[in-house]
Amino acid sequence: MIVSCCINGEIVPGTQASIPVSDLGLLRGYAIFDFCRTAHGKPFLLEKHLVRFRRSAALMELPLNYTDEEITKLVYDTLEHSGLQEAGIRLLLTGGFTPDSFTFTEPTLIITAEHLALAPEKEVQTGVKLMSHTYLREMAEIKTTNYSEALRLRHQVKGQQAYDILYHHNGHILELTRSNFFIVKGQTIITPSDHILKGITRRTVLDLAATVYKVEERAVLWHELAEADEAFLTGTNKRLVPVAKVDDQQIGTGKPGKVTLHVYQLFREFEKNYQPGYSFA
Amino acid sequence: MIVSCCINGEIVPGTQASIPVSDLGLLRGYAIFDFCRTAHGKPFLLEKHLVRFRRSAALMELPLNYTDEEITKLVYDTLEHSGLQEAGIRLLLTGGFTPDSFTFTEPTLIITAEHLALAPEKEVQTGVKLMSHTYLREMAEIKTTNYSEALRLRHQVKGQQAYDILYHHNGHILELTRSNFFIVKGQTIITPSDHILKGITRRTVLDLAATVYKVEERAVLWHELAEADEAFLTGTNKRLVPVAKVDDQQIGTGKPGKVTLHVYQLFREFEKNYQPGYSFA
Incomplete structure (x- = not known):
């Protein structure tokens, strides 16, 4: 409100x-x-x-x-x-x-x-389910107010008891309606590079994760989801949320993975220690 | 206002x-x-x-x-x-x-x-110039409020002294920002059928024109513009306006054509005789 x-x-x-x-x-x-x-x-x-x-x-x-x-x-x-x-x-x-x-x-x-409605801790503990949908956002790199496709699909999201929509296009995984998407393979964290909105939390998570893991920003193919050990999403009002399932496809063990939870902790520590570089107090 | x-x-x-x-x-x-x-x-x-x-x-x-x-x-x-x-x-x-x-x-x-600012009679007499731009409207068939691409390009339109933008995509002519587009070859009137907003004036013009001319609703290729004898656009607040030029390409003689002006007259007569099918007077 x-x-x-x-x-x-x-x-x-x-x-x-x-x-x-x-x-x-x-x-x-x-x-x-x-x-x-x-x-x-x-x-x-x-x-x-x-x-x-x-x-x-x-x-x-x-x-x-x-x-x-x-x-x-x-x-x-x-x-x-x-x-x-x-x-x-x-x-x-x-x-x-x-x-x-x-x-x-x-x-x-x-x-x-x-x-502010930050994503509850519960979802971090259990992971969420996503619904996939083929869609390429127009001018994805510009943060326009055009979210009509996401709103139009609200009934489907509810019907599938999904947390959000994972957009893909021409065999490429892109982004969620208001979040970025990551997969983890072994010690490597991978996230789409193009036709997405470049999230601020995405950038911060990549920078933090790069101190410990290998990170890749590149085209991510749809079939890589089946080979992923873990997956997670990031967003300003969600921090980092593990993804357990996309449609009927379980990701890894179907539970929040070690790398995901570690990166979540890195982000929480960063947030805890954050000080704005200016002040109007 | x-x-x-x-x-x-x-x-x-x-x-x-x-x-x-x-x-x-x-x-x-x-x-x-x-x-x-x-x-x-x-x-x-x-x-x-x-x-x-x-x-x-x-x-x-x-x-x-x-x-x-x-x-x-x-x-x-x-x-x-x-x-x-x-x-x-x-x-x-x-x-x-x-x-x-x-x-x-x-x-x-x-x-x-x-x-109401109906297109002035002057433009019907002289024809207008369009600027072309490659763009496929998202959900073109739904009349959403998403016109940000048209607004974003307003400086280019002004710079090129164009009346409006003609969208095309993958070699297909589509529509204008708020109007439909037609070409005339001999006694045939041709207009794009897909990935466009189906205009009410477009429909009326096609129905009126079909009593005299051959009309085709189909995919219209970009190169057909060079072969067109005439071109025009239609819209609720424009009625029908002849198109003299697209970018630097002159259409036909570069002046409003006979078929175009005839269809314009047919539309004006239809409008003159129109009576709403209901009344709350």
Whole structure:
């Protein structure tokens, strides 16, 4: 739930956070976003999210008329207004008001502080089941707001008692609806390199894992799933979750693997020791 | 400009028409729409737009909890509230409020009455230039709100002094950002059949043209453009506009062709004689 929302610099309670119907973000899906969260009450890896947010905006030709410092300040202000300790922080840049449902005028920057629902510890203990679906996200490398395929399939996901959808295309494993995917073979951790959204948690996990394991970013073929010893997913609001099953196919022993749980611990330690490189306290 | 807006049955002035930031239509691009217009102050071909609107909703798994008669009544009420004689009428069905930026609860139905900007007569006299771009719309047959590629390319369109973008993919001509495309060879009118949004004006033009000319709905190859005698586009707020040029390639004589202008006249006559099959006067 959105607790506080900053719209073009003005902070309002979440219940009052609204945009005109005549916003290109609504009428034409012309919007990019990023999503980070707090750790110990402070934004976690915000500087990396800002790099990606700015890149998404540039690739989408959406002007972002704020410096990183200005956005960071607004994030801190919105967080403070919300009173939340554990929060999801959404940065949303929309096409803004359009007089005729198509012409661009000025973008709108929205920052929200939301209740955070981190993946529960239970799922880390048991692993989750995924449903596979053939799909290639349009402009996968840009974090656009286009998630209609994932929403459209919500009934199927529920029907199959799946945790999420694993997209694949032309025999290549890609990503989940809002997470990245990894397989483990022996002491090697492998994750798709292309046609995916490059996750911040993905990057952090790869960097941490590389200190202990061999890591590979490359095309991952569908048949490699059958040969995998372990599999897991990563995401900002999920950290790292072991994958026990894809459709009816059991991964490895069907239980969270040693490498997966070790990398999870490395990530938890990193998070515990994390300090933002800036402060507006 | 939106003059009047009906949100879940409640009509407000356009200046007050807003939706919560926590709408899946904004946060996740989970929304479908349709767009029709008035002729002689009454909705034009609304019954056909409703068929397509309902089909888009069904394919996108978005519940549309209104009958056609209820929606038609709301359209008439919104039009009356707006006081507009010549109006664009938008039907928008969004994913509605989400508590956590992903979970679906209830859809939101939005109906707007907007100032209508029909393509000026000048363009019918001279023809327009198009810019080509390789792109296959995701779920092209569903009228989703995803037009981000078109908006992203707005600077290129302007730079090339083009009227719009002609999408093509794998050597096949597809459609424009918000219009359908036709070529004419001799007495035959040809238009792409697949991976396009099936326009209401497209259908009407094909039906009218078929009384005089041979019409073909089929795959249209890129190289057929060079062999075309004429080309034109159709759209709800454009009627029919001749195409004189695609990139640097002149179509036929580079002037609106005889068949094109004849079909335009057939359409204008049809529009002149059109009477809605219902009334809430």
